Amino acid sequence: MVYKDVPGVPRFQVEEFLKKNSEYCVCIPIINEGERIKRELERARSVQINAIADIIICDGGSKDGSTERSILEPLGVNSVLTKMGPGKQGAQLRMGFWWALERGYKGIITIDGNNKDSIEDIPLFIKRLNEGYDFIQGSRYIKGGKAINTPVIRHLSVKLLHAPIISLTARHHFTDTTNAFRGHSRRYLTHPKVQPFRDIFLTYELLAYLSTRASQLGLKVCEVPVTRAYPKKGKVPTKISFFKGNYDLLRILFSNFLGKYKPEK
Template identity: 70%
Template sequence: MIYYRQNGVPQFESTEFNNKTKDYCLLIPIINEGDRIINELKRAKYNNVSDLVDIIICDGGSTDGCTEITRLKSLGVNTLLVKQDVGKQGAQFRMGIWFAFERGYKGIITIDGNNKDSIEDVYKFIDKLEEGYDFIQGSRFIKGGKAINTPIIRYLSVKLLHAPVISLTAKHRFTDTTNAYRAYSMKYLKDKRVQPLRDIFQTYELLAYLSSRATQIGLKACEVPVTRAYPKNEKTPTKISFFKGNSDLLKILFNNWMGKYNII
């Protein structure tokens, strides 16, 4: 089914393998992740993740065959959303959030689709959502978390720049703010002071914004321990280019700190 572009939501195609079956959904943004997303979904299937959440793939327009319908269905995916519009990760998340709104989920969990994160830890986010937390950040840097083969430049940028700036903006200490493994309550996402479905969120703006907005407006936030493992002796799986990508991230951090994305 095609959902045509509307204010704050890109045009996208939806292929639903099942109706809504769980209270929570897991949004996985991907584009040409190849075997990485397949291996991640195999881990999810082995650990019965689809017994806890509806798995929704938010594809940016992959052309490498990783979204082959029969295989996704066999691996426990509930729905495939394919963006047919402008924008990158932010647009993929916006179509996923809108779809979750329409289905009436109680909350949303997100995770990267490059098989770096411990997808088997989904239950930790659900537990915190059930406890009444509105924003739950996965962290490899707190007790119980594991950071495996983290590139030194990534480690330093998170520890010395990204996490301190987001924590300052949020007025709440977070330790692993570049990590997209996190969860949001519907109370948070539907708050009129938040409004995530805006076209200003095209790339990584939405992740930065949602990292800090919850505590700014007095909602409950916490971290849960997760594992993030980078492949050893292989190219780091990322969509962020070293110079332009990191420059853009710095600009986003600054804009977020200055309140550019806030609803007045």
């Protein structure tokens, strides 16, 4: 089925393998992740994550064959959403959030699809959502978390720049703010003063905005310990280019700090 006239949501197509089976879902934005997403889903299946949360792939238009039904369905994936409209990660998340809310989930967990994050820790996010938390940030830097082979430049940029600015904007202390392993309550995403379904969120704007808006509104937020592991050698799995990507992240950070993503009404 194709959705093409939803305000604030890019045109997208849905391939539904199974009906809604859980109160929570896991949205995984990917594009051409190849073997990385397969290995991540194999890990999820090994601990039966699909028994406690529906796994939704939010594809940005992969061309590498990694989103074939014959690959994903045996790995426990519930549905695949394929973005057909403009935008990158922010657009993928918007279509995932909208579809998940339409389906009636109580909460939505997000995680990158490049096999860096401890998908086995999803029960921690569900536990916090059941306790009434509205935004849950996964952190490798709190007690119980693990940062494995983190490149020095990334470690320093999070500790000295990204986390302090996000924390100042949010008026709440966060430690691992570039980490997209997060939980979001239905109450948060449907709050009238949040409004995530806007075309301004094309790339990484939505990640920065949702990091800060919950605590600004007095909603319940926390961090949970997770593991983020980079490969010992070889290319770092990321979609952020060193110069343009990092410049865009800085621009987004300061735009968010200045309140440019807050809804006008």
